[in-house]
Amino acid sequence: MKELQHHHENYHIQSLRFICPYCYKLYSQYHSFVMHLERHQRTSEFVCDQCSKTFSSKKVLENHLVTHSEIRQYQCADCGKSFKHQSALSTHTRCHLSDHVKAEYACDRCDKVYVVNLILVSFGL
Numbered sequence: 789m790k791e792l793q794h795h796h797e798n799y800h801i802q803s804l805r806f807i808c809p810y811c812y813k814l815y816s817q818y819h820s821f822v823m824h825l826e827r828h829q830r831t832s833e834f835v836c837d838q839c840s841k842t843f844s845s846k847k848v849l850e851n852h853l854v855t856h857s858e859i860r861q862y863q864c865a866d867c868g869k870s871f872k873h874q875s876a877l878s879t880h881t882r883c884h885l886s887d888h889v890k891a892e893y894a895c896d897r898c899d900k901v902y903v904v905n906l907i908l909v910s911f912g913l
Contacts, residue, residue, distance in 0.1 A: 832842030
């Protein structure tokens with residue numbers, strides 16, 4: 789529930805005061821705006837040879853290269869569906885949880901949805 793409250797405070801309540809001169813993205817918090825600007829200003833030494841997208845580190849480029857591959861090395865133990873990234877498999881596995889564990893809290897101003905703390909549910913709290 790705290791995560792939903794944090795989402796409301798950071799994305800819906802504050803006014804958008806900072807605009808990126810490169811991509812026109814809007815920010816309400818100065819710190820987030822500055823961090824975003826730094827991404828535009830970094831030199832990108834690593835270039836994808838398949839789509840020419842640039843990256844600031846070799847590790848991020850290697851992670852990106854998986855998107856061009858047909859290899860799906862992460863497989864769901866419940867249904868067999870496979871994914872290119874571990875994070876996608878982790879997100880997918882939530883669909884196999886029982887309904888009482890999948891209780892969700894939706895933001896009333898956008899389509900963002902949060903799942904209750906699974907540890908608390910599993911302990912019956």
